[in-house]
Amino acid sequence: MSEHILLPEGSIEKQTTTLNMGPTHPATHGVFQNILELDGERILEATSTVGYIHRAFEKLAERRPLYQITPLTDRLNYCSSPINNMGWHITCERLLGVTIPKRVDYLRIIIMELARISDHLICNSIVGVDSGAYSGFLYLMQYRELIYEIYEEVCGSRLTTNIGRIGGFERNFTNTAFEKLEKFLKEYPAVLKEFEKLFVRNRIFMERTIGCGPINAERALSYGFTGPNLRAAGVDYDVRVHTPYSSYEDFEFTVPVGTTGDCYDRFLVREDEMWQSLSIIEQAYKKVQEFKGTEAEVFHADAPAYYLPEKKDVYTKMEALIYHFKIVMGETDIPVGEVYSAVEGANGELGYYLISDGGRTPYRLHFRRPCFIYYQAYPELVKNGMLSDAVITMSSLNLIAGELDA
Amino acid sequence: MLTNETVKQRLVEKFGEQLKDWQEPYGMLTFAAPKEMNLKVLQFLFDDEELYFKFLADLQAVHYPERIGEELAVVYHIHNLRDNLRIRFKVYTDIKTPDVFSATALFAGANWMERETYDFFGVNFVGHPNLIRVLNVDEMDYFPMRKEFPLEDQTRIDKDDEMFGRGGTMMGFGTGMGTHHDSIAEDNKVDKSKEI
Numbered sequence: 152m153s154e155h156i157l158l159p160e161g162s163i164e165k166q167t168t169t170l171n172m173g174p175t176h177p178a179t180h181g182v183f184q185n186i187l188e189l190d191g192e193r194i195l196e197a198t199s200t201v202g203y204i205h206r207a208f209e210k211l212a213e214r215r216p217l218y219q220i221t222p223l224t225d226r227l228n229y230c231s232s233p234i235n236n237m238g239w240h241i242t243c244e245r246l247l248g249v250t251i252p253k254r255v256d257y258l259r260i261i262i263m264e265l266a267r268i269s270d271h272l273i274c275n276s277i278v279g280v281d282s283g284a285y286s287g288f289l290y291l292m293q294y295r296e297l298i299y300e301i302y303e304e305v306c307g308s309r310l311t312t313n314i315g316r317i318g319g320f321e322r323n324f325t326n327t328a329f330e331k332l333e334k335f336l337k338e339y340p341a342v343l344k345e346f347e348k349l350f351v352r353n354r355i356f357m358e359r360t361i362g363c364g365p366i367n368a369e370r371a372l373s374y375g376f377t378g379p380n381l382r383a384a385g386v387d388y389d390v391r392v393h394t395p396y397s398s399y400e401d402f403e404f405t406v407p408v409g410t411t412g413d414c415y416d417r418f419l420v421r422e423d424e425m426w427q428s429l430s431i432i433e434q435a436y437k438k439v440q441e442f443k444g445t446e447a448e449v450f451h452a453d454a455p456a457y458y459l460p461e462k463k464d465v466y467t468k469m470e471a472l473i474y475h476f477k478i479v480m481g482e483t484d485i486p487v488g489e490v491y492s493a494v495e496g497a498n499g500e501l502g503y504y505l506i507s508d509g510g511r512t513p514y515r516l517h518f519r520r521p522c523f524i525y526y527q528a529y530p531e532l533v534k535n536g537m538l539s540d541a542v543i544t545m546s547s548l549n550l551i552a553g554e555l556d557a
Numbered sequence: 558m559l560t561n562e563t564v565k566q567r568l569v570e571k572f573g574e575q576l577k578d579w580q581e582p583y584g585m586l587t588f589a590a591p592k593e594m595n596l597k598v599l600q601f602l603f604d605d606e607e608l609y610f611k612f613l614a615d616l617q618a619v620h621y622p623e624r625i626g627e628e629l630a631v632v633y634h635i636h637n638l639r640d641n642l643r644i645r646f647k648v649y650t651d652i653k654t655p656d657v658f659s660a661t662a663l664f665a666g667a668n669w670m671e672r673e674t675y676d677f678f679g680v681n682f683v684g685h686p687n688l689i690r691v692l693n694v695d696e697m698d699y700f701p702m703r704k705e706f707p708l709e710d711q712t713r714i715d716k717d718d719e720m721f722g723r724g725g726t727m728m729g730f731g732t733g734m735g736t737h738h739d740s741i742a743e744d745n746k747v748d749k750s751k752e753i
Contacts, residue, residue: 202692504617
């Protein structure tokens with residue numbers, strides 16, 4: 152590679168070093184390979200290679216009924232799998248024309264915003280780790296545990312949640328789930344404040360992140376950036392506001408926007424988004440409480456053709472048994488059509504392009520994975536920077552291998 | 558505020574009857590153009606101050622084996638962020654000469670999206686700066702998302718697709734039509750009659 156590198160005019164010829172950063176290096180946050188051409192510690196050229204954990208999700212989806220695709224979406228961005236699940240269910244519901252009750256929408260928003268917090272919490276604390284500050288990571292991690300406990304109460308699993316169903320949730324939220332949610336809402340703000348005290352005005356952290364891996368708005372848009380990485384560059388685009396889904400239009404929140412698109416701005420945008428998410432969860436929780444004791448206190452839509460009936464009904468009611476059989480055997484009617492539906496994933500616009508030919512499985516399903524879009528800009532972001540900046544730029548983009556390779 | 562009708566009207570004014578298949582599935586304006594015109598249409602959508610479609614949200618392909626002469630569809634999802642309007646634009650290409658102009662000059666993000674589409678469907682994006690496989694291994698000589706490659710072992714006869722999907726209409730997989738030999742790229746097939 153070295154013979155392709157043009158040295159600055161007038162400089163004496165230097166020997167460059169080719170360094171493989173990854174695919175299995177702790178600083179690469181997953182199975183990514185970056186071939187860096189270095190002059191000392193300065194990066195002259197970078198090439199990114201992906202595909203190490205490619206699992207053919209889109210092909211697998213062509214052989215599965217709609218409800219069996221949910222576990223595939225879990226394994227995209229596994230730091231916030233509930234958002235992926237909900238995005239998939241919202242896409243199916245659009246295709247099938249299922250109307251969702253308000254309470255279900257609000258419960259979904261609680262889960263999605265918890266997932267966003269959990270994702271940003273990991274990303275920002277890892278940015279801290281990569282800049283040499285490990286303690287922030289430890290402070291926040293126990294609150295990710297609490298979020299996972301809430302998931303566990305709702306669906307029984309923690310990381311790859313498979314939470315929700317077409318039409319709503321498999322079961323209602325328990326009282327313990329709400330208690331844990333209350334605990335989280337009560338305790339997390341203080342910890343987040345402490346975390347911010349550690350980083351936001353920290354001289355070392357600022358020196359490490361300001362001006363590091365920047366991208367301007369025009370370039371970010373050209374690359375197809377979305378989510379916090381685009382907003383950090385100064386573009387006020389959020390799917391929750393522009394194309395509201397799951398009743399996001401009922402909530403008041405602001406969309407944090409940065410200016411320079413560097414690592415520091417990306418960090419701050421994610422911090423602010425966590426505060427906004429907390430506010431959204433509080434609003435949603437209040438709205439959910441209003442349903443208590445009313446007829447609208449439901450946890451799934453009235454869509455028996457697509458929503459699996461409860462087991463006790465399957466054993467005792469003929470209708471439920473028929474629907475159960477039809478859903479499991481893939482005999483339910485799926486309309487012919489094509490739909491593109493996007494949600495604001497923790498990382499950016501997570502889109503599902505679903506084509507149905509009326510068969511039991513999708514004719515074609517494509518995931519628009521924001522990480523895949525970001526990572527192609529990575530060589531441009533790290534070029535002319537230092538080697539240590541390449542590490543922190545990667546963590547501040549929040550690159551997740553599962554989403555990249557699908 | 559920009560609407561589907563306005564976009565359609567402007568496009569018809571500019572390109573006339575060359576654009577076809579106008580639809581609005583689930584509210585998204587969808588249309589198709591001859592594949593030679595893909596860049597002209599994208600450029601017009603990008604440059605026009607009223608239309609302002611400057612954001613390529615997604616790009617991928619779909620394989621329709623039964624559409625003879627236009628087996629592969631390349632689908633662009635383009636977004637006007639100012640007026641918040643999305644449209645879907647398709648071009649169809651023959652699978653034997655799957656050449657489509659690359660949109661990388663217009664959108665930097667089209668680079669890997671086109672590489673992925675080439676990787677899985679074999680669409681040859683003419684003018685792409687680095688059209689090599691991105692997710693699969695370099696040595697692969699076939700395009701796995703095409704419909705002639707069903708997921709499961711095609712030699713199995715114990716499962717019938719009629720019970721698990723599309724009534725056994727797909728090539729291979731329980732239909733008795735396909736063999737494992739069909740999944741090898743045409744160029745690499747060994748002529749059995751010449752073997753000793």
